[in-house]
Amino acid sequence: MVEKYLKQYVNAPAYADIWYCSLKNDVIDELADECISFLSAKDLNSIAMYRIPSLARRMIVTRGLTRKILSFYVDGIPSDRICLYTTSYGKPYLEPSLNVYFSLSHCSNVLVVAVSRKFEVGIDIENIYGQSHQNIVPFVLSENELEIYIGTDDNHKESVFLTFWTRKEAYVKCLGIGLTDNLNRIDTSDFLSKQIVFQGKYFECFSIDVPEMNCISHLVINANST
Incomplete structure (x- = not known):
């Protein structure tokens, strides 16, 4: 079944x-x-x-x-x-000797699971509800992201916000650090157009279009995990 x-x-x-x-x-x-x-x-x-x-x-x-x-x-x-384990930040992982890395996320109507035999991964997915996130925008978006958000028409503001949100959450999941109070210091405005460098490590971000689901999802891969 x-x-x-x-x-x-x-x-x-x-x-x-x-x-x-x-x-x-x-x-x-x-x-x-x-x-x-x-x-x-x-x-x-x-x-x-x-x-x-x-x-x-x-x-x-x-x-x-x-x-x-x-x-x-x-x-x-x-x-x-x-055997599933969790880090102090709540990131689930398998026995390292298995060389299998995974990340999962779910919203109201879909579960997504990313698995790699080579790289650490982080994935996030969020529903598009037609809601305003205006009250938390300043605490989540970087200056570049905020500029893009403000310049977006009202009908698409939620999608733009959730695009940045899912990139950030997938990124911190990949890092294994959990959500931070300083999300607005993470700028994901050009994550899809270049390789991301953080503390000498390289990451890549991908937009995931889950079929038949009104959702926004992103995957981040740590290209230095092996």
């Missing part, structure tokens, strides 16, 4: 795979029972703490699908036996 909904993004860069799956309620209802079999005992204990059934089922599917995807890259290890 999972294979019916789990899709691979065809335009991913050569050194990373991107998987996505709808998280619409009917899909979650259809996949939840199967996804339970992919979970570890630790996952099940954690999910048992949820008091709202719909949230528990959503977590079952997102964690289960992530484990199922990772099982494609760790030969011979069943989904429920894959």
Whole structure:
């Protein structure tokens, strides 16, 4: 059943795979029972703490699908036996000896998972809701980004804001540092047009157009990870 909904993004860069799956309620209802079999005992204990059934089922599917995807890259290890760790910043990772790097993100209606056998990756996705983010714009956007945002017509301001937001979040996920209070010091206005250099390391950013989803997503790859 999972294979019916789990899709691979065809335009991913050569050194990373991107998987996505709808998280619409009917899909979650259809996949939840199967996804339970992919979970570890630790996952099940954690999910048992949820008091709202719909949230528990959503977590079952997102964690289960992530484990199922990772099982494609760790030969011979069943989904429920894959050991997942987290850094002090909350970044999930696999045993380093496996040489498999991944990042995941989900919004209200879709899960995305990026996997690479060569490079550290960071991915983020956000829904376009038709909302204003005006109150946080000064705290998120750099001077260059703010100039672009101000010059954009009102109908497209949310898309521009979320473009910069997802680039920043994918970038800090790739770095493994988590969101920072100084997001407006990170300028992503030209991330797609050049190689990014940070502390002597090189990064690349890619726009991810998830089919049939009203979302904005970006992937950042650390080209120095190996």
